[in-house]
Amino acid sequence: MTRWGIATTSSANPARSYHHGDLRQALIDSAAQLVHEKGPAGFSLREVARRAGVSHAAPAHHFGSTKGLLTAVASAGFEHLTEAMRAAVVGVEDPAERLRRLGRAYVGVSIRFPGHVALMFRSDIVDHDDEFFAACGLEAYAELDQTLEMVREAYNPDLDVQLAGKFVWASVQGLVDLSADFGPLDEKREVATHDLGALIDGFVVLMLDGFRQRT
Amino acid sequence: MTRWGIATTSSANPARSYHHGDLRQALIDSAAQLVHEKGPAGFSLREVARRAGVSHAAPAHHFGSTKGLLTAVASAGFEHLTEAMRAAVVGVEDPAERLRRLGRAYVGVSIRFPGHVALMFRSDIVDHDDEFFAACGLEAYAELDQTLEMVREAYNPDLDVQLAGKFVWASVQGLVDLSADFGPLDEKREVATHDLGALIDGFVVLMLDGFRQRT
DNA sequence: GGTGCTATCTTGACACTGTCTAGTCAATGG
DNA sequence: CCATTGACTAGACAGTGTCAAGATAGCACC
Numbered sequence: 001m002t003r004w005g006i007a008t009t010s011s012a013n014p015a016r017s018y019h020h021g022d023l024r025q026a027l028i029d030s031a032a033q034l035v036h037e038k039g040p041a042g043f044s045l046r047e048v049a050r051r052a053g054v055s056h057a058a059p060a061h062h063f064g065s066t067k068g069l070l071t072a073v074a075s076a077g078f079e080h081l082t083e084a085m086r087a088a089v090v091g092v093e094d095p096a097e098r099l100r101r102l103g104r105a106y107v108g109v110s111i112r113f114p115g116h117v118a119l120m121f122r123s124d125i126v127d128h129d130d131e132f133f134a135a136c137g138l139e140a141y142a143e144l145d146q147t148l149e150m151v152r153e154a155y156n157p158d159l160d161v162q163l164a165g166k167f168v169w170a171s172v173q174g175l176v177d178l179s180a181d182f183g184p185l186d187e188k189r190e191v192a193t194h195d196l197g198a199l200i201d202g203f204v205v206l207m208l209d210g211f212r213q214r215t
Numbered sequence: 216m217t218r219w220g221i222a223t224t225s226s227a228n229p230a231r232s233y234h235h236g237d238l239r240q241a242l243i244d245s246a247a248q249l250v251h252e253k254g255p256a257g258f259s260l261r262e263v264a265r266r267a268g269v270s271h272a273a274p275a276h277h278f279g280s281t282k283g284l285l286t287a288v289a290s291a292g293f294e295h296l297t298e299a300m301r302a303a304v305v306g307v308e309d310p311a312e313r314l315r316r317l318g319r320a321y322v323g324v325s326i327r328f329p330g331h332v333a334l335m336f337r338s339d340i341v342d343h344d345d346e347f348f349a350a351c352g353l354e355a356y357a358e359l360d361q362t363l364e365m366v367r368e369a370y371n372p373d374l375d376v377q378l379a380g381k382f383v384w385a386s387v388q389g390l391v392d393l394s395a396d397f398g399p400l401d402e403k404r405e406v407a408t409h410d411l412g413a414l415i416d417g418f419v420v421l422m423l424d425g426f427r428q429r430t
Numbered sequence: 431g432g433t434g435c436t437a438t439c440t441t442g443a444c445a446c447t448g449t450c451t452a453g454t455c456a457a458t459g460g
Numbered sequence: 461c462c463a464t465t466g467a468c469t470a471g472a473c474a475g476t477g478t479c480a481a482g483a484t485a486g487c488a489c490c
Binding site for chain 1: 254339340375386389420421423427
């Protein structure tokens with residue numbers, strides 16, 4: 001699997017080795033693995049410590065509380081999402097195709113790492129006011145914003161990019177949200193995970209038609 | 216506040232009084248109140264029992280586990296949502312206006328009862344396979360479906376109502392999801408709760424343009 | 431080289447959680 | 461009237477997050 005734990009929140013010196021070597025990063029990795037396996041609900045600070053081979057109170061020293069550690073994991077999740085989105089559109093010029101690929105990348109990440117995506121939007125257990133986390137979120141959003149700017153230029157100079165951005169993001173996140181947990185929207189499982197991509201394509205067509213200038 | 220606890224899951228006789236009178240309903244009410252105050256995260260089975268004035272193991276007898284009780288609360292939430300959506304469009308003929316009102320109703324509920332809405336889509340703590348819960352979800356969705364059928368007739372006979380339904384629901388739920396927890400999408404709080412209605416209006420315009428038949 | 435000093439981590443405790451088991455007690459059916 | 465069943469209580473168990481106090485290692489400084 002892709003390497004998750006990438007970044008830290010604020011402290012600068014990651015390689016300094018005291019007792020453990022690099023406990024902070026090790027904890028993030030263990031936590032990410034645990035979130036990946038059991039989702040945010042199955043997460044436990046003590047279990048993370050156990051996996052990292054340290055005592056149960058060790059994480060508190062680095063992250064303050066559970067929220068701190070989860071925030072770090074969520075930040076790494078956003079970084080991965082940004083990376084995936086960026087890679088999906090590199091070299092692609094057509095705005096419509098870019099939008100489609102962004103959507104598919106988003107859905108792809110949410111399918112491969114449902115635990116992380118679920119975590120990222122849980123404000124009750126993740127500190128959304130954290131500086132680094134907010135920056136990571138903005139970075140991902142900027143990727144979409146850029147493409148929407150291209151849509152505006154190509155399709156409709158009057159397009160409200162801000163509104164469109166929120167609209168697209170909300171649509172995709174809503175789809176992920178509703179289908180990831182097999183919500184009441186698709187009680188018959190008609191929307192299986194492998195159909196999500198196709199669904200996204202349909203969404204994009206509808207969105208683009210909505211964005212187009214009316215003749 | 217509106218009375219939440221409305222329905223039970225499967226048992227038929229609600230008014231039968233044994234020791235307590237109607238513990239099942241009392242527990243749902245207490246649980247709903249607790250969810251309303253502290254959200255799904257702050258929920259505790261023991262706290263609910265405490266508020267209802269019974270022992271900590273009493274709820275298990277009626278609901279099996281925490282999940283069972285939360286599922287009942289979530290079902291009541293959906294019933295309330297359905298009611299709100301239905302009331303919002305009664306007597307309104309114009310499809311566009313209906314869609315707009317449905318969206319505003321949805322957002323209105325999510326603002327007034329954020330805890331419930333957050334709960335309803337948490338598949339980890341709510342049993343989405345529960346029969347009654349699924350039925351409640353479908354009922355709400357049917358309300359949207361009906362209006363979209365009207366949109367199809369009025370705007371575009373080729374409209375894929377199924378796709379459009381998922382699209383609309385995902386968009387609105389995504390918006391609620393992203394802004395209710397003040398996600399990274401609006402780190403500057405530019406999307407305050409009172410702006411959500413206006414945002415929904417913008418969404419609806421974009422959606423309708425997407426649904427329209429191209430000339 | 432020795433002496434603080436601070437960051438790192440451990441150990442133990444506390445209050446709390448959900449669930450399981452056994453027991454109590456009321457209400458109903460025969 | 462009595463037995464059975466449903467409703468609920470009381471206690472225990474394993475697990476949780478967080479706090480307080482202690483141990484230990486690395487570093488700066490004299």
